[in-house]
Amino acid sequence: MEHRARVPAPHPAEDITEHVGYRLKRASAALRGAMDKALRAYDLTVPQYSCLELLDEQPGLSNADLARGTFVTRQSANVVLRGLKDAGLISRPAATDHGRALPVHLTPAGRQRLHAARGAVYAVEERMIGSIPARRLTALLADLDAMAEALDERPEPPGAVES
Structure with a gap:
C-alpha cells in the first residue's frame, strides 16, 4: 500500500x-429544500422562480443571460424557459430583428405568479437570516461576496507565458 503525505487543511478543523x-x-442545500417546498404551492421550481425574478427586474434578457443569472447551463435554461412558456408565464419571439438572442418577457400571468410566490420565498429567507443577529448580516453578505470573488479570479498557471 502506497503511503501518501497528508495534505494540510486550510484552517483548523476536526x-x-x-x-x-x-x-x-x-446551508445551500437547506435553502434549496425550503424554497422547493415553498414553491410547490405555486407550481414553480427554484430555477423557474429565479428566471421570473430576473425578468421582473430586467425584461428582455436572453437565454444566456438567464442561464448565468440562475446558475444553470444554457441547455438547462432552455428547459426552464420551455416550461415557463408552456405555462403561459413568459413570452419569447420565434425570431429577432437583430442578433441571435431572443428576448424573454414576463406575461401578465407570469408577473401575477411571481408576485404570489415571492412572499413564500421571502418568508424562507426571513426564517434563514432570522437565525443570526441582524448586526452581522451586512458582514455576512460582504464575506460571502469576497469568497465568491476570490474563487472567480483565475490566476495564470505557474510557468504561463503572456502573449
Missing part, C-alpha cells in the same frame, strides 16, 4: 463538517 465549503453546501 473533520470535514468543520470546513467552510461543507458548511456553505449544507
Whole structure:
C-alpha cells in the first residue's frame, strides 16, 4: 500500500463538517429544500422562480443571460424557459430583428405568479437570516461576496507565458 503525505487543511478543523465549503453546501442545500417546498404551492421550481425574478427586474434578457443569472447551463435554461412558456408565464419571439438572442418577457400571468410566490420565498429567507443577529448580516453578505470573488479570479498557471 502506497503511503501518501497528508495534505494540510486550510484552517483548523476536526473533520470535514468543520470546513467552510461543507458548511456553505449544507446551508445551500437547506435553502434549496425550503424554497422547493415553498414553491410547490405555486407550481414553480427554484430555477423557474429565479428566471421570473430576473425578468421582473430586467425584461428582455436572453437565454444566456438567464442561464448565468440562475446558475444553470444554457441547455438547462432552455428547459426552464420551455416550461415557463408552456405555462403561459413568459413570452419569447420565434425570431429577432437583430442578433441571435431572443428576448424573454414576463406575461401578465407570469408577473401575477411571481408576485404570489415571492412572499413564500421571502418568508424562507426571513426564517434563514432570522437565525443570526441582524448586526452581522451586512458582514455576512460582504464575506460571502469576497469568497465568491476570490474563487472567480483565475490566476495564470505557474510557468504561463503572456502573449
